[in-house]
Amino acid sequence: MSEERDLQEAVARFVRAFGLHQPDRTPCGQPVPVSEAHALGELARDGALRQSELTQRLRLEKSSTSRLVTQLINRGWAERTPAPDDGRGVLVRLTPQGAEAAERLAEARGRRFAAVMNRVPEGERADVLRALTILTEAMDET
Amino acid sequence: MSEERDLQEAVARFVRAFGLHQPDRTPCGQPVPVSEAHALGELARDGALRQSELTQRLRLEKSSTSRLVTQLINRGWAERTPAPDDGRGVLVRLTPQGAEAAERLAEARGRRFAAVMNRVPEGERADVLRALTILTEAMDET
DNA sequence: GGAAAATGGTTGTATGGTCGAACCATGTCG
DNA sequence: CGACATGGTTCGACCATACAACCATTTTCC
Numbered sequence: 001m002s003e004e005r006d007l008q009e010a011v012a013r014f015v016r017a018f019g020l021h022q023p024d025r026t027p028c029g030q031p032v033p034v035s036e037a038h039a040l041g042e043l044a045r046d047g048a049l050r051q052s053e054l055t056q057r058l059r060l061e062k063s064s065t066s067r068l069v070t071q072l073i074n075r076g077w078a079e080r081t082p083a084p085d086d087g088r089g090v091l092v093r094l095t096p097q098g099a100e101a102a103e104r105l106a107e108a109r110g111r112r113f114a115a116v117m118n119r120v121p122e123g124e125r126a127d128v129l130r131a132l133t134i135l136t137e138a139m140d141e142t
Numbered sequence: 143m144s145e146e147r148d149l150q151e152a153v154a155r156f157v158r159a160f161g162l163h164q165p166d167r168t169p170c171g172q173p174v175p176v177s178e179a180h181a182l183g184e185l186a187r188d189g190a191l192r193q194s195e196l197t198q199r200l201r202l203e204k205s206s207t208s209r210l211v212t213q214l215i216n217r218g219w220a221e222r223t224p225a226p227d228d229g230r231g232v233l234v235r236l237t238p239q240g241a242e243a244a245e246r247l248a249e250a251r252g253r254r255f256a257a258v259m260n261r262v263p264e265g266e267r268a269d270v271l272r273a274l275t276i277l278t279e280a281m282d283e284t
Numbered sequence: 285g286g287a288a289a290a291t292g293g294t295t296g297t298a299t300g301g302t303c304g305a306a307c308c309a310t311g312t313c314g
Numbered sequence: 315c316g317a318c319a320t321g322g323t324t325c326g327a328c329c330a331t332a333c334a335a336c337c338a339t340t341t342t343c344c
Contacts, residue, residue, distance in 0.1 A: 007271055008251050012183055014278040016201045020162055021177075022331065023300045033300060035163075041154055052321055059158045061303055066323055068301095088310045088321045109150050119280035124273070129149055131266070131273030136156040138261035164302060165329045175329060194292060203332055208294055210330090230292045230339045290341070301330075312319075 028112035030105055035060075036075075037105050039068055040094070043078065044102035048093040050083060077101055170254035172247055177202075178217075179247050181210055182236070185220065186244035190235040192225060219243055 019027040026037045035058070042057050043049055049057075055065040069092050072078035077098030083089035094102065120128050161169040168179045177200070184199050185191055191199075197207040211234050214220035219240030225231035236244065262270050 004255065004271075005248065005252065007275060008248075008255055009183060009187070010275055010278045011255075012180060013199075014274075014281055015162065016180065016199075017278070017281045019201070020157065021201065024331075035301065038154060038158065041151060045151065050321085055321090057155075057158075059161070059163065062320095062322065063304075063324080064302055066321095070323090071300095083321090086311075086321080090322075106147065106150075109154075110147065113146070113150055113153075116277070116280050120276055124276055127269055128273040128277050129146075131270040132156075132277070133149060133152055134262055134266055135258070135270050135274065136152045136159070138258050139156055139159045141261050166302075177330065192292090197292090202330095204291095204293065205295080205333080206331055208292095212294090213329095225292090228292080228340075232293075285344105287344090288342080290339105292337105292339085294335105294337085296335085297333090299331080302328085304325105304327095306323105306325085308321105308323085310319105310321085313317085314315105 026105065026108065028105070028108040030108045032101070032105060033071075035064075035068055036072060036077075039072060040077065040098065040102040040105060043092060043094045044099060044106070048091050051080075051090050051092055054092060072098065075101075168247065168250065170247070170250040172250045174243070174247060175213075177206075177210055178214060178219075181214060182219065182240065182244040182247060185234060185236045186241060186248070190233050193222075193232050193234055196234060214240065217243075 019025070020034070022034070024031075024033050026032050026034055030037070032040075038058055039054060042054060051065055051069060052062070054069070055062050058065065058068075060068070069078060069080065072092075073080060075098075076095060078092055078094055080090045080092055083091050117125055117128075161167075162176070164176075166173075166175050168174050168176055172179070174182075180200055181196060184196060193207055193211060194204070196211070197204050200207065200210075202210070211220060211222065214234075215222065217240075218237060220234055220236055222232045222234055225233050259267055259270075
């Protein structure tokens with residue numbers, strides 16, 4: 001059905017409108033590279049993570065994660081410590097500054113999100129939120 | 143509310159799960175750089191476009207668009223002709239091969255989309271589609 | 285009419301990002 | 315103990331974007 005194709009194009013436009021282009025700026029306007037923002041989000045959520053775990057969550061290649069973590073460290077936002085139970089692995093942990101940065105990003109994200117939701121008709125908001133959650137789950141399984 | 147924050151994190155995961163990371167591969171698995179795919183989509187939809195128009199639609203800097211179009215041309219997918227009504231501008235048009243490529247991408251996108259929708263509970267599908275459309279419009283205005 | 289400003293493009297430079305392969309260390313299995 | 319798997323790092327190839335400088339054409343406005 002052509003209706004579906006329209007929707008697919010809409011999604012493509014959505015991606016662009018959201019600003020996922022700029023690798024060096026968060027879609028929510030923060031001057032932080034988006035991949036770093038993703039990593040920060042996961043680390044802030046769960047405290048310390050094995051680098052391999054981070055690799056899975058971010059859906060990256062281990063080499064990309066390695067470099068990413070190094071960048072975080074260079075900014076003073078994270079630190080690497082040997083994994084306690086496995087001599088091969090490392091544990092990545094946010095520093096206090098890193099946690100702060102994550103918090104700032106979360107706030108900016110909240111603001112941006114609120115601004116968008118503000119443009120969604122009052123009566124539709126709940127539906128949109130629910131649909132987005134469902135879609136995310138579906139996408140996650142694919 | 144923390145419910146909203148959960149949702150925001152879900153969106154972040156969604157972005158990653160969708161595979162928008164890989165610059166050199168379409169989220170739908172096609173071996174075409176994503177920015178080229180976007181351009182192809184717009185051009186296939188409207189025939190010929192002014193390069194400046196393309197710049198607006200893709201939300202890029204004019205310099206980025208210029209390079210992007212050059213790449214399309216190098217692949218034999220597009221051609222540049224002087225704009226008929228403005229001596230400064232150029233008109234970008236898909237070649238037959240370019241149109242074919244666009245069609246292939248659209249099909250792959252359709253398949254991927256269908257696969258995801260397949261994981262959405264039957265009764266929710268219509269809602270999800272509608273919500274996504276609404277959200278896209280809201281985002282577009284921001 | 286003509287100078288000044290705006291618009292459309294191109295090219296160069298600086299960044300940021302991803303993957304895959306090669307390589308090393310540690311763990312696990314038989 | 316040897317073979318194979320797993321976690322990381324580094325290097326090379328590629329793709330993407332922005333911003334600034336620069337040129338040509340069109341508009342604007344005096």
